[in-house]
Amino acid sequence: MHEPETLGDVLAKRGVSRRGFLKYCATLASLMALPPSVAAQMADKLTRATRQSVIYLSFQECTGCLESLSRTHSPTLEGLLFDLISLDYQETLLAAAGHAAEEARANAMRANSGKFVLMVDGAIPLKDGGVYSTIAGRTNIEILKEAVPHAAAVIAVGTCSSFGGLPHANPNPTGAVSVGTLMEKGLIERKPLINVSGCPPIPVVISGVVAHFLTLGTLPELDGYGRPKVFFGDTIHDRCYRRPFYDQGKFAKTFDDEGARNGWCLYELGCKGPTTYNACATAKWNGGVSFPIESGHGCLGCSEPDFWDAGSFYAPLPAPRAPLSAAAGAAIAVGVAAGAAVGLAGLYKRKKAQQAHTKLTVDDLETEKKP
C-alpha cells in the first residue's frame, strides 16, 4: 500500500529537524542505557531505514494503551513513533470501517507477510469459544491465529496483552489470557514476543522497543517475563527518589500528613514500587514531567502480572491480601477443641494407668543374688 520510503524522507516532509531527531535518539539511548555516542549512530540508521510496517490489533482492552501512545497534544517525542512506523492497520485510528477495514488488514498482512511487526493490546478471552470479544463476528483468538504466522515479531502492548491484565483479574469471567500464554499453550504460533507491560505502558518505552528493532534489527534482551530488560531491569523502588526515606524508616502515614508533605516514602500507604519493574521513576510520564510517586501516590504495580489481585492498592505490601481474622478465629476454635480432646484423652489414659496401678513391693524385685 505504501511506497517504501526512508524515515529520513518522512521526517523531512514533517519538518522535523535533525537536531530534534538527535535529541529524541539521545533520550532513547539513555533510557536503554546505551552510551551517548550511540545516539548519533542510531539517528543515522533510523534516517536511512524504511518505515516499519506495523499491524496493531486490539482485543479486550480499554484503549488506554493506544491513548498513552497517541494522545500527544503537541508534537512530543513519543509522537515520533508514528513517523517511524507505517501503521497499516489499527482499528481505532483507521479511517475505514466495516468490510473495508477488514480488507485493509488482510491486504497489509499479505503485502508485508513475514516482515510486519504485530502489536497487540488487550487480553484474549478463551472461555466459551472466545465469544466475549469479537470483531466482525470473528473471535479475537481467530484473528490472532491468522495474523501471527505472518508477523516477524509480536509486541504485546500493555499489561492486558502481556499478562492478562484487568480482564484476567480474579474471577476472570471471560477466561482472558495473554499473548504469551497463547503461545505457551500452542494456541497460536510461536514468534518472537516482547511484553511491554504497564497499564498503560510508558509511550517512550513502546517507541524505544520499536526503535531498537529498527536500528539493530533484533529484539532487545528480555527479562523472565518477556519484558525488555533495558526498561524493566529495575524496580520503581530501587530507582525512586524517595528511597532514602525508606532506608531511614521515614514513612508518610496518610496522604496529607507531615511525612507526606515532606515527601517521605509512600510504602505504608500501599506503594508497590518494591515489586514493580518499570521505568516510571527514570523515564517518567507526560514528556518527563512527573510520575505517580512524585505526584504523591504510591505505585500500583501496573506493569506486573496479576497486579489487580495483589490486594488493596492502599494496603502496604507486607499486609496480608485478605483479612486473616476469620481463619484465625476458626483455627483457634478447632485448635482448642482438638487440643482439649487430646489433652482429656491423655488425662483419661493416665487416670486409667493410675487406677490399674498395683502396689510395687520389694518382693516384686527380682535380683540375681538374693539380698
Place this chain on the structure above:
Amino acid sequence: MTGVELLNWARGPGLQIALVVFIVGVAIRFIEMWLLGKSPDFAEARGSAAAGGWRTLFTRSLPMPGALKRAPLVFLGGYVFHIGFFITFLFYAPHILFLRAVTGFSWPALPAYLIDVIGLVSIAALVAVLVHRLTDPVRRFLSRTGDYVAWAATFLPLLTGYFAYHRLVTDYTTMLALHVLSFELLLVLIPLTKLMHTFTFAVSRWYNGAIAGRKGVKV
C-alpha cells in the same frame, strides 16, 4: 508460576493456610500438655513457688556460671541468632507493617541498614551453630532429623530476606515471595518441631523455678 503470582499466593491463601496450621498446631500441643496438670505439693514451702517461677523465667536467659566457658559457641551462637532473629523480625519496617495488619499494634522501626547488618550476623551465627551441631560430639549425638529441619526453617527466612533486600539470586518479587513462603514454612513447622519451645520454654522455666522456689532455692 510468576513471581507475582507466587507472591500473591503467599500473601493470600498461603498465609491463611500457614496461620491456620500454626494456630491449630500450637493450640493442640500447648493444650494437650497443659491439661496434664500437676499434682499439688504437700510439703511445707520454704519459699514462694510463684516468685521462683517468675524469677527463673527471666534469669534463665543468662547462662549458668561457668557454662559460658564450657560451651561458648552454643551460648554465643544461640544468643546472637535468637536476638538477631527477633530484631530483624520485629523491627524491620515492612515486618512491622505486616504485624500491624495482623495484630493492630505497631511500633517504631530500626533503619534498614542496621537490620541488614543484624540479619547478616544472625545468618553467620546460624551457620556456626549448624557447623557446631554437625561436628561437636554431644550436639551430633543428640540431633535428630527434626533438629536440622528446625534449623533450616529458622535459617531460610533470614537468608531469603537478605537475598531479597540485596536483589540477589533472582528478581526481587520472586525472592520476596520465597521469603514470605519461608516464613510460612516456619509458622507451619513451629508446632511440628522443637520450635514449639518458642511457647513452652516459659512453662518449663516457670516450673523449674517454681519447684526450686518452693524449696527456697534459686535456680
Place this chain on the structure above:
Amino acid sequence: MGTSLERGIQGFIEQVDRPTASFFESCVRCGMCAHACLFYTETGDPKYTPIYKLEPLRRVWEREYTLFGRIKKWLGLSKPVTEAELKEWEPLVYDSCTLCGRCSLMCPVGNDIVYMVRRAREGMVAAGVAPDGLKQAATRAVKIGSPMGVQLPALKTQIAKAEKETGLAIPFDKEGAEYLMVLSSAEIIEFSEIIPAAARIFHAAGVSWTFSSDAFEATNSGIQIGSSDIATELVSRIVRAAERLKVKYVISPECGHAYTALRWEGPNLIGRPYPFKVIHIVELLDELRAAGRLKTEGMEDEKLTFHDPCQLVRRGGVVEPPRNVLKMVASNFVEMEDPGTLNWCCGGGGGVSSNERADELRLKVFSRKKTQLDQLGVRTLVTACSNCRDMLEDGLEHHRMDIKVVGLTEMVAEHLKQ
C-alpha cells in the same frame, strides 16, 4: 506379681504430668545439660548427656500423650519401647545419674531434668530394670529396717556407747519431746560419732529430743530406686513414729537424700501435709546459733573447705546454715569453686553408692571433686552428709589424696563450750 515391661510402660504413663510434657516439648537438643553433669564432663562421652538419659520416658510421652505421636503410633510409624532398650538405658538412668540436679540449673529452656529422671525411675523399677545393688538395698530397708541391714540392737549398742562416752542420758521413745532424731545407717555403723556429738550439743542447748525404736532409719532407698510405693512405706514409718510421739520436729540427720525424702517428698508420698516439721540437723544448729543457744569455743585454724551435698543445697535449699555454723568453729574456711547451689556431686548420690556396678564410673568422675580440691590445696574437707562423706573418703583414697573428711555436727561438738 513381679515386674514386667508392661508394668514399666504403665509406670511411665502414670508419671507424665504438665511439667514433664513441657520439658520434653521444650528441649532443643542444645546439649548444654551435658556440660553441667559430671558424668559427661569427666568422661567426655555424649551418651551421658542428661536429657538423653530420659529417652525411654520421652518416647512413651510422645507416643501416648501427643497428637502427632498418637497418629504415628496408630499408623505404625513409631516403635514401642522395648525391654532391651530399658536395659540399655538402665546404666544411664541409675549408674550415671546421682539425682544431683545440676543439669536442671543449666538448661536454657528451663527443663528440670532431674525431676524427670526421678520420674523415669518409677517406670524403670516397675519394669524390673534397676541395679541389683539398689534392689537389694530397698529390700533390706523394707524387710530389715535399713538398707545396710542395720537393726535396732545395733543402734542401741551405739547409744549405750555414746551415753558412756558423754555421761548423758540419751532419750528413747520419749513422748512429747520436741524433736525426733533419725539417722542414716552409715551414721550407725561408720560415722557413729554423730550420736555423742548430737547428744552433747542438744544437752548444752537444752533441746528436748528423742530417738524412736519404731523409726530410726532416715534414708529412703525407695526414692533412690524410684518406687514411690516403697518410698511411701519407708517414710510412713517415720511419720507414724513422729505422730505417736507427738513431736514438733523430725531432725533429718547428716544425709542429703534422707532430707529430700523426708522434707520434700514425704508429704507428697503420703498425700497430706505433716503435723510436724522436718529440719536438717545443720539447719537446727544454725537456728540454735542464731538464738544464742549454741556456744562454742576455740577455732580450727587449719585451712578447710565445705562440700555441699546436692540434696541439701540445690535440691534442698539449705545453703547458708552450714556456712554460718562452720564459721563459728573454723577461722580459715575457704569456698570451693562452684559453691552452694552450684556444687558438683560427690558422684555417689541418687543410689549410685548402693550400686556396685557403678563404682568404677563413680571413681572416675570423682576427678571433678579432685580438681576442685586440688585448686584449694586443703587437708580437711567438711560436709554434712554421711553418704557424701563415705563417697568422698572412697574417692580420695582411690585418687591417693591425703585429705581428711569431717562431719560438721561432729566438728561443732568438739568446740562446744564446756
